[in-house]
Structure formats: C-alpha cells, structure tokens
Amino acid sequence: MSESWRKASLVSIRFRVLAGVVALCCLFLAAGCGESSGQEGDRTGGGGDDTLTVFAASSLTDAFRELEETFEKRHPGVDVRQSFESSSTLLAQIQQGAPADVFASAAQEEMDAAVKDDLVSGEPRIFVRNREVVMVPEDNPANIMDFRDLATPGIKLVLAEDGVPAADYALEILGKSEAEYGDDFEEDVLSNVVSREADVRASVNRVALGDADATFGYASDYTPDTRDRVKVIQIPPDLNIVASYPIATLKEAKNPELARNWTNLVTSKEGQRVMEKWNFEPAS
Amino acid sequence: MASGLGAASLALLAGFISLPILSLVLWTVNEDSWRAMASPVTRDALLLSVRTTAISMFIIILVGTPAAYVLARAQFPGKRLLDSLIDLPAVLPPSAAGIALLLTFGRFGLVGEPLDAFGIQITFTTVAVVLAEIFVAAHFYVRQAVVGFSQVRRDVEEAAMVDGAGRFSVFARVTAPLAFPALIAGAVMAWARALGEFGATIIVAGSFQGVTQTVPLAIFSALQSDFDAAVALSVMVLGFAFVVILASKFLLCKAADLED
Numbered sequence: 001m002s003e004s005w006r007k008a009s010l011v012s013i014r015f016r017v018l019a020g021v022v023a024l025c026c027l028f029l030a031a032g033c034g035e036s037s038g039q040e041g042d043r044t045g046g047g048g049d050d051t052l053t054v055f056a057a058s059s060l061t062d063a064f065r066e067l068e069e070t071f072e073k074r075h076p077g078v079d080v081r082q083s084f085e086s087s088s089t090l091l092a093q094i095q096q097g098a099p100a101d102v103f104a105s106a107a108q109e110e111m112d113a114a115v116k117d118d119l120v121s122g123e124p125r126i127f128v129r130n131r132e133v134v135m136v137p138e139d140n141p142a143n144i145m146d147f148r149d150l151a152t153p154g155i156k157l158v159l160a161e162d163g164v165p166a167a168d169y170a171l172e173i174l175g176k177s178e179a180e181y182g183d184d185f186e187e188d189v190l191s192n193v194v195s196r197e198a199d200v201r202a203s204v205n206r207v208a209l210g211d212a213d214a215t216f217g218y219a220s221d222y223t224p225d226t227r228d229r230v231k232v233i234q235i236p237p238d239l240n241i242v243a244s245y246p247i248a249t250l251k252e253a254k255n256p257e258l259a260r261n262w263t264n265l266v267t268s269k270e271g272q273r274v275m276e277k278w279n280f281e282p283a284s
Numbered sequence: 285m286a287s288g289l290g291a292a293s294l295a296l297l298a299g300f301i302s303l304p305i306l307s308l309v310l311w312t313v314n315e316d317s318w319r320a321m322a323s324p325v326t327r328d329a330l331l332l333s334v335r336t337t338a339i340s341m342f343i344i345i346l347v348g349t350p351a352a353y354v355l356a357r358a359q360f361p362g363k364r365l366l367d368s369l370i371d372l373p374a375v376l377p378p379s380a381a382g383i384a385l386l387l388t389f390g391r392f393g394l395v396g397e398p399l400d401a402f403g404i405q406i407t408f409t410t411v412a413v414v415l416a417e418i419f420v421a422a423h424f425y426v427r428q429a430v431v432g433f434s435q436v437r438r439d440v441e442e443a444a445m446v447d448g449a450g451r452f453s454v455f456a457r458v459t460a461p462l463a464f465p466a467l468i469a470g471a472v473m474a475w476a477r478a479l480g481e482f483g484a485t486i487i488v489a490g491s492f493q494g495v496t497q498t499v500p501l502a503i504f505s506a507l508q509s510d511f512d513a514a515v516a517l518s519v520m521v522l523g524f525a526f527v528v529i530l531a532s533k534f535l536l537c538k539a540a541d542l543e544d
Contacts, residue, residue: 086508088508088509089507089508092507092508092511141391156405156408158408158490161491161505161508161509162505162508162509163508163509164508193492194408194490194492194495195489195490195491195492195496196490196491196492196493196497196505197490197491198486198491198504198508206490209386209390209391209392210390210391210392211386211390211391211405211407211408212408
C-alpha cells in the first residue's frame, strides 16, 4: 500500500511539474499582452481591538488552527492571527517587541526567559504534554527498526536547530542513552546529522519528503498530513523525555481579556479534547 | 529647484541605506561580538561561502560566457523564449526556486531519483549549495555579458578576421577584452547574488555547519541562540562585500586605462 502510495505521489509530482511547465509557457506567451489589473485588497490590518495575536510553538500548528475556528465562532468579529515557529524564535521576537498577546511554548526554558524579562502577565500554565518520537519515511530506506539503529553509520538524520526545544530534548535523550547503549552512542548518532532545520515541523517534513532517513519529532507531529508518509518509532520510555508546554498571556497584550479567553479555551475541557485529538497528552 | 529635490532624494536614500549598516557596525563594538567573529561556526560559514561562491562563479563564467556570446550574436527561432527563461530565476522568489530544485534533485526528484539508484544524493551536500547559487545567480552574469558583447561592433571583429585571426582568438583577443567592463560588472552582480543566497539553499541543501551552512544560513541559525554571532557574521560579510566592490571598481578603472 505504501509502495503504491509512493508511486501515486511520484506520478502526481511529475504531473504537477508538467502542468507547471505548461502554465509557465502560457505565461510567457501572455506576458505583455494582458493588462494586469492591480487589485490591491483593502487590508488595513483590522482594528487592534478585535485582533488576537497568538505566538505558538510550531508543533501546535494543527491543534491551534482548529481552536482558532472555535474561538472565532464564539467571538464574532474577532480575528485570530497565529504565528507558528520554534519557541526560541518566538521568544526572540517577543523580546524584540513583537506585538503578541499570547505565548505558547514547547519548553519551560523559553517561558522562564520570558518571565524573567518581565514580559508575561500572571502565571504561565502547563496545558499539554508531548512525547518525543523518532520518525522515518514510510518506505524507511535506511531500515531503521528501533531507536538504537540511529547510530548506524551513514544514515541521514536531521535535527532541528540548536536551541529549538525538540532538538534540545533529543540531545538530552541521547545523553541519557549512553548508560544503556555505550559511550559512543551519542557521538555515533550525532555524526549522522546532515542538517539542522529551523523548527521541528521543518525537520519532520524532511522525512515526509523522503530526503532524510530519520528525525526527532513529537508524537503530535504524526498528523493526518504526515500519516501516510512517515512511520513513528518509539523511544524507550525510560530514556524518553516528556515535554511540558506552558502558555501565558503577555504584558504587552493589546486585548488582555481576549488573550485570557484564549488561554482559558486551551485549558478547558473542550480545548483539551482538541489537543488530545492531535496526539498531545493532557497536562494533568 | 529640481536639483534641490534631487539632492534631498539622494540624501534620503543614502541615509536609508547607511543607517542600518551603521547600526550593525555600532552593535559590534563590544567584546562578545569580537569573540563571536573568531568562533568556529563563523569561520566555517565564511570559508564555505568563499568556496561555494568561487565554484559557482567559475561554472557561471565558464558556461555563461559562450552562452551569452551566442545570445548576443546569433538569431534563431525560440530565442526570445530562451531569453525569458534565463531571466526567470531573477524574478522567482528564492524559496520557490528552492522548492523547484528540491523537486528536481531531491531523493524522489526527476533527476534525484535516478541518481539515488547509484547511491548519489545531492540534498544536504555542498553540491546542492552550489546548484542553488548557480540557479539564482547565473542570470546576472549572462544578462550583463549579452549587453557587453552586443556593444562590441561587428566590423572590429571582422577586421581582425580579415587579418587572419581565427574565430577563437578574435573572441579571446578582441571581443572579450572590449566587453571586459560589462563582464566584470556582471560577475560582481552574480557573485553578490550567490553570496546572499538563502531561500533556495536552506530548502534544497539544509543547514549544517561546514557542509551547507553558508554565511546567510549561519546568520539565520545564530539568530536562534546567539544574537552577537548573527551580528558579527553580518558585519564580516559586509566588509567582505565592500572589499569585492572596491576591487571590481579598481579592475574597471584599469580596463578603461588599457583601452586608451
């Protein structure tokens, strides 16, 4: 089934390339003849009052998008804007004065830094937990069967950037596994790293596209979008690290009330159900 | 009045460009950024950028010069289409170029898949960096070279041929030297574009210190954890670019002197 899917996807890629080439040629022919109607959408940025800006770790992308719909339905006229990047990037942006109302981080460390810089209003709350997993392409070209196989010489492993929580957890796990798999284990695995990606979703995508043989991701990165293209390999529970996600409203929030409503939705029963649907584990 | 407006506009433009550069340089006046300039990450990124852009420029000049000559001199069906095709990467957003390159050279790409069967993988290698640089930068050299060759008058070339010079030696001794300023200008533009290349590289080559992490990628990566390092790298690449612009200006003056 996976084989046929792969073929189907290749065919569709080829088809798309072909269609693109045809479209391009049409464009060339049309260039200069057509009058481009410069229609500029009248986007004035919306009134500051009914916009809620949420900065969330990239692993939260799908779950928070679903919650965004719920929230907007419940608050008519409110526009929720979300920025999904690595927690470390988001923290840097908030520190440089980016206009965010809510910060949801994939690690305590980034939230602690925000609290230390006096950027957070109130207490951050842990709202979900997330397990680290290893992900390989569906056809598993490097034949990785369990966690130990990551040390096999020559496999192409991608990790997120230094400082991105998913990668920091991965390094912590590798450090812990030396006791079990020998002193060279961590070094052997790290010598297989071929790229450091901007965030965890980018590194999972490398595997989904089949260019990398394995990566560290979260259980929640196994989404309907990637399900057909990646396989999950569990990390032994005694070595694994469970990430705790804190959320907080920010001091500079333009609309603190809306911001609080968002964190309440996320921590509510309904919010937690959505989070579980996307493979997160409940906070308590 | 008109000249006053012109002067004001020029001052505005100059200020707009120099203020960010000044801010960059001012930030580095502390020990942390000096330390960051000497770090292995910085050194590896600079060396890789120098190496990859040198290879890219070598290939661009080697292939681009004859190609530009043909585009400038010959008439053939489909020439305009070909012309637009070469311009395309200059207009295409680099991230789109990166996706296109990934679909071509990735493990399941049109070229990548057959190569993979031989155990050759292009993504995540320095080769991918060079491919990305050539893809986005070649245009700038070829375009200038075409203009340069078009300005060399045909009767000068023909006179040399009448004197018994072969086609190649006419090109090497007459046409190329006369078009030299345009070739240099094009090469500098292309090199600058290759040096700054970010979007296509990070998509098709990934980012790994010493292998695919060129200066722009290292700056982006440092932004995650070490702001001083990001600034230090930016300043170093600024200085590097400044030296190249000065050198090319100097070369152009020399070329102008030679013509007289």
